[in-house]
Amino acid sequence: MRQRSFLEEHHDVSRRYFLDLGLRSATGGLFAGAVGGGNAARAADPDPQTSLASLVDKLEYLTHPEKFGTVERGNPLPYKLPPEELQAAGMTRKTWRLEVVADPESNSQVGQPLRRSDGTALDFDGLMAMARKRSVRFLKTMTCNNMDSPLGTGLWEGVPLRDVIWRVRPGNNIRRAWFYGYHNNTPSQMFSGSLPIGRVLEDPPATPPVILCYRLNGEWISGRRGGPVRMVVPESYGFRNIKWLNKVFLTNRFNANDTYERGNNDIDSWMKTLARFISKPRRAKAGQPIPLTGLAQAGINGVSKVQVWVHPKDKPLPKDDPYFQTAPWHDVKILPPPGAFGGGLPADAIGPKTPCHGFDGKTGRPILWPLPYSLAHWAGLAPAVAAGRYDLRCRAINNRGIAQPLPRPYRKSGHCDIERVSLNVRA
Ligand SMILES: Nc1nc2c(c(=O)[nH]1)N[C@H]1C(S)=C(S)[C@@H](COP(=O)(O)O)O[C@H]1N2
Ligand SMILES: [Mo]
Numbered sequence: 003m004r005q006r007s008f009l010e011e012h013h014d015v016s017r018r019y020f021l022d023l024g025l026r027s028a029t030g031g032l033f034a035g036a037v038g039g040g041n042a043a044r045a046a047d048p049d050p051q052t053s054l055a056s057l058v059d060k061l062e063y064l065t066h067p068e069k070f071g072t073v074e075r076g077n078p079l080p081y082k083l084p085p086e087e088l089q090a091a092g093m094t095r096k097t098w099r100l101e102v103v104a105d106p107e108s109n110s111q112v113g114q115p116l117r118r119s120d121g122t123a124l125d126f127d128g129l130m131a132m133a134r135k136r137s138v139r140f141l142k143t144m145t146c147n148n149m150d151s152p153l154g155t156g157l158w159e160g161v162p163l164r165d166v167i168w169r170v171r172p173g174n175n176i177r178r179a180w181f182y183g184y185h186n187n188t189p190s191q192m193f194s195g196s197l198p199i200g201r202v203l204e205d206p207p208a209t210p211p212v213i214l215c216y217r218l219n220g221e222w223i224s225g226r227r228g229g230p231v232r233m234v235v236p237e238s239y240g241f242r243n244i245k246w247l248n249k250v251f252l253t254n255r256f257n258a259n260d261t262y263e264r265g266n267n268d269i270d271s272w273m274k275t276l277a278r279f280i281s282k283p284r285r286a287k288a289g290q291p292i293p294l295t296g297l298a299q300a301g302i303n304g305v306s307k308v309q310v311w312v313h314p315k316d317k318p319l320p321k322d323d324p325y326f327q328t329a330p331w332h333d334v335k336i337l338p339p340p341g342a343f344g345g346g347l348p349a350d351a352i353g354p355k356t357p358c359h360g361f362d363g364k365t366g367r368p369i370l371w372p373l374p375y376s377l378a379h380w381a382g383l384a385p386a387v388a389a390g391r392y393d394l395r396c397r398a399i400n401n402r403g404i405a406q407p408l409p410r411p412y413r414k415s416g417h418c419d420i421e422r423v424s425l426n427v428r429a
Contacts, residue, residue, distance in 0.1 A: 050383055054293035057281045058337070061295060061379045064141075064345025065154030067218050067227055073146050073153065073240055076191025080184050080246045081225025088225075091184055092248055095222070098230040099123035100214070102170045105180065105253035111173025112252055116166075124166060126230060129214065132161045139352075140210040140236060140359035141376035143299050147239040147267050150417045151278050152299055155377055157220065157347055157358065158234045160213030164203050167252070175254040181233055184246040195242040196258045197235065208374065210236045210359040214247065219347045236375045237272045237302060239416055268415035273375055275301035276406050276418045277308045277398035280379070288429045291383035296396055298336060298380055300372040303400035308334050308380040312425070315391040325407055326420060331397065334382025339368045389429040393422050 048056075080093050089097045101123050104112040116123050143155040167179070176199050185191035197212065205211050215234040216223055223229035228245025235242040241262040260269045279296045286292045292312070298305045309331035313319070320328045342349050352358045353366040360373040372378035384394065397406040397420050407418040 050291045050293050054295075054381060054383060057293055057295045058379075058381050061280065061337070061340075062344035063340040063379070064156060064219055064343045064347055066344075066346050067154075067156070067221065067224055070144065070154030070156075070227065071146075071149070071152075072226060073149075074245070075193065076186060076188055078186070080186070080191075081229075091186075093184055093225065093230065093246060095126045095230045098126045098129075098248070100129075100166070100231065100248060100250065102166055102250045102252070105251040105255065108175070108254040110176045110252045110254045112176075113171030113173060115170055126216075129161055129216065129231065132165055133216070136161065136165060138162055138211055138213055138359065139357070141373055142234060142236055143273075143375060143377050144240050144243065145273065145299060145416070147241055147262065147271065147414070147416050148265070150419065150421070152297070152377065153240065156218045156345065157343065157351070158213065158215045159217035159220075160215035160231075160234060162211040162213055163233070163250075164211065166214065166250070167199075167202060170252070172252060176252045177256050178253050178258070180251040180253055180255075180259045181244050181247060182249040182251075183228075183232075183244045184248045193244060193261045195233065195235075195244050195260045195262075197242070199252070206237070208360075212236070219345045220351050221346065239271060239273060241267070241269070266414055268412070271410070271415035273299065273301040274406075274410060274416045274418045275299065275303060275305050275398045275400040277305075277380065277396040278421055279394075279396055279423060282423045283394075284424070284426060286387075286425055286427045288389040288427050289386050291386050292394075292425070293381075294334065294384055294394075294396070295379065295381045297377045298372065298398045299377045300374050301400065302374060303402050303404070304370075304374055305336065305372055305378060305398050306401050306403070307399040308336055308382075309397055309399070309405075310334055310382065310384045311395045311397075312384050312387055313393045313395070314387075315393055315424075325405070325411060326395070326397075327405060329395075332382075332385055334380050334384075334396075336372070337379040337381060339371050387427055389427050392425040392427060394425045395420050395422050 088094055092099050099118050101116055101118055103115040104110040139159045142158055143152045145152045178196050179202050180196045182194045202212055212235050215232050218227055231247050233244040233247050258269050263269050277298045281295045298308050311329045311331045352361055354363055357363050360368055362369050399405045
């Protein structure tokens with residue numbers, strides 16, 4: 003069953019893509035009648051368009067929860083505790099508790115704190131009761147500030163953090179929310195993050211709320227992915243998306259308490275726009291266009307274009323142009339939203355009864371593509387070149403026409419260097 007929908011969704015992506023370009027697909031089967039010869043061509047030496055079609059067929063939009071890259075610390079990891087200890091730690095849905103209190107070292111006013119000690123902490127049933135009134139779902143690509151490629155893209159579901167904050171009757175002197183994940187006694191496992199209270203209470207334009215997240219791709223969020231409940235901050239890099247969430251402090255301190263502050267990271271960074279290769283050809287044939295696929299992460303200013311550039315290794319790089327702004331870049335195509343999202347998400351998961359931020363409630367289709375803080379796939383043919391050794395690069399351009407790695411080229415606010423792969427072109 004899963005296998006079948008997997009094939010269907012890829013047919014769907016490539017069919018739309020190739021109809022769009024007027025090319026033919028490698029995938030014979032469904033539309034062999036219309037275009038013919040796909041399988042025969044693949045059996046011999048596939049032409050570049052056929053190879054490209056089969057690369058596009060392999061793309062899956064959402065990442066299966068088990069296939070995400072993971073950034074975690076400490077030993078033992080919270081979700082690896084033996085069952086009794088896991089329960090005692092509050093890391094099962096039955097025993098999970100969230101405390102929401104005033105920072106004891108600050109003068110913040112909180113009328114009705116949620117505390118473990120007096121039995122008022124929020125439990126999972128309480129969270130589900132809130133979810134029945136208001137749950138929020140959105141696409142988000144999880145990216146570690148310090149890693150070159152995204153960890154995975156998911157459909158995240160949760161209750162807005164502000165709903166829980168309003169419940170504790172906040173008063174004066176609250177400027178920030180500091181939040182913490184469960185940790186054992188080794189300080190190296192502690193992990194915390196924070197946000198200005200204004201960001202929690204009000205969303206920037208076209209941005210979903212910060213959520214207490216309990217589902218990923220339609221399933222309860224696993225321990226490895228940060229369950230029972232993790233924070234998900236749509237516009238932020240991974241480090242603010244605290245896993246194993248169990249405490250929120252409302253504080254009048256104006257400073258951040260993010261663990262990532264300690265690694266020389268720019269903790270106020272919003273996600274950046276960037277392109278990466280998915281298929282990385284090492285070899286190509288002289289005189290033949292080079293099939294390529296990749297992803298484009300949409301930062302706060304979206305993605306308008308993706309481009310590639312094939313540069314001979316023995317030719318000097320453009321002068322006084324560290325970001326290759328003057329290179330002869332070549333446009334490739336941003337793929338449309340997939341017919342089915344993959345990643346284990348049921349095919350009918352987004353629709354009128356289960357709305358998703360950025361999707362039309364009636365049609366269940368995205369109203370804009372790519373949606374900010376998620377990604378789009380791209381595909382195209384790099385221009386044919388003569389035999390030799392080359393560097394292949396890709397870059398994304400945002401909706402303001404600014405090309406990666408600009409406007410924020412520095413690594414510590416999110417790794418966004420232009421990717422380079424070596425290519426050997428033979429006669
Ligand atoms: N409690 C806790 N939350 C955490 C971390 C951690 O080590 N502990 N790592 C953070 C970092 S640096 C990143 S990049 C993301 C990665 O999320 P993922 O492992 O689900 O992909 O989780 C964040 N949340
Ligand atoms: Mo990270």
